[in-house]
Amino acid sequence: MYLVQSRHRPAARGIAGLTEAVVDLSAIRANIRTFRGRMPHDVLAVVKADGFGHGAVPVARAAVEAGATWLGVAHADEALRLRAAGLTVPILAWLYDAAELMLLGDVDVDVSVSTVAELQRVASTPSVQFVHLKLDTGLHRAGCAPDQWIELTRTAAHYEALGAVTVRGIWSHLSHGDSVDAVRSRRQLQLLRTGVGLARRAGLRPSVVHLANSAGAITLDAPDCGLVRIGAGLYGIDEVGLGLRPAMRLMSKLTQVRRIRAGEGVSYRHEFVADRDTTIGLVPIGYADGIPRVAGGQASVWCHGVRMPVIGRIAMDQFIVDAGDHTVEPGAPVTIFGDGSAGEPTAAEWASWAGTIPHEIYCGIGSRVPRRYEEGNR
Incomplete structure (x- = not known):
């Protein structure tokens, strides 16, 4: 008998209830x-x-x-x-x-x-x-x-x-x-x-x-x-234009929302400083979970039907997005990447922002992120 321990152990309740990788x-x-x-x-x-x-x-x-x-x-x-x-x-x-x-x-x-x-x-x-x-x-x-x-x-x-x-x-x-x-x-x-x-x-x-x-x-x-x-x-990593379907989308939710004023900085060392009054949202996933730290300042996510830029440094457990003047509330769903069909970023885009390949983006999604399996169109 072989005792095999799953890589995807039950995650800590905080991220388990907020972030998941959905595999079709x-x-x-x-x-x-x-x-x-x-x-x-x-x-x-x-x-x-x-x-x-x-x-x-x-x-x-x-x-x-x-x-x-x-x-x-x-x-x-x-x-x-x-x-x-x-x-x-x-x-x-x-x-x-x-x-x-x-x-x-x-x-x-x-x-x-x-x-x-x-x-x-x-x-x-x-x-x-x-x-x-x-x-x-x-x-x-x-x-x-x-x-x-x-x-x-x-x-x-x-x-x-x-x-x-x-x-x-x-x-x-x-x-x-x-x-x-x-x-x-x-x-x-x-x-x-x-x-x-x-x-x-x-x-x-x-x-x-x-x-x-x-x-x-x-x-x-x-x-x-x-x-x-x-x-x-x-x-679904399509290197030759076959029309393959990406199987994973990475989902989360905003946990905190706040207004900041022009001139206020965000995240470590304030590498981002707001040039206007704006709304920011906290996404509870970070580089410990596979979000590339080097993508900060380039990447975006999908929330309320628009792309919201990732601002400031990506931290170990969380990152910040700029919602501008959009009305958002804690609990609003966030698509970090998907197949792009609704306008959301794809894993290929995250790979480009991080200077790598989609393979590394997928493989890097850590064990704190639970996987959920679904059946789309068979």
Whole structure:
């Protein structure tokens, strides 16, 4: 039995009653179906980092319901959490240590292998059966160096003949998957094809070959790669204009409202000083909860049908918005980000204000913010 502690523990009552991340699981399903409708490949739904902050288990269930046939995670504990929740589809994990191998094997999780030393550790762990050999085709992160690939594939064939492992997959990672011209991606694809050929010459018969991420699945023509890994696109991060639906909106409420006079400053060190009499509102969420501190002075939120700028420094637990002369009261709902359909800011805009990418905005929403799941249009 595996005791898995949820990342989303019951939050402190203060923020729990005021702020929440609402995840529309119908958007997850719609995004999977969008990819499946554009390509003949099977889909591996990437639910690492607790489903990019959306909640790995609910997202995984929705993705599988929509046709995903694999799940992918980075760390071993993420795979164990999915199995403990009753998900039975194949799972690939690519970051683990020797002590975690037995646990992964016990619950039938595939593991990635990049070196002969890793392969030897896996082969000596009787419970682990399926491996995916990873070739470094240009990202230069994990993966087997091309000049060591023949040794790795021959060693894998040896262990496979002994019944110690089964090489179920061969894979790699794109370095420029979101580049529309796909020039570098095509080079990586050719290297992977060469690697697969060498693996087959060594006697291996992998049933899945995979290279493309969400963007690469659209920009790269790779019919011989029967599996695509959908991560960013699963959550509605649309890098290639597919019309994907963002699944999360971050909601809060104003807790305090007050008037300040021209010349009065707001928040630490008074980096904002009012140039007119104005109304300000307090939003009870801060950088400890994932609101980027560097976005202060640039960002805005949606309240009472208008955008209200974030003013002054974003603090650990709260920030201030300028409501101008709008009539607002404590308890007024605030959309920090959503899908933009009503005019509210999006996670992509927050990423731009913070000088980062939407992935980091979603993953940064902390454990004090409860997740609530809903079903929109299926």
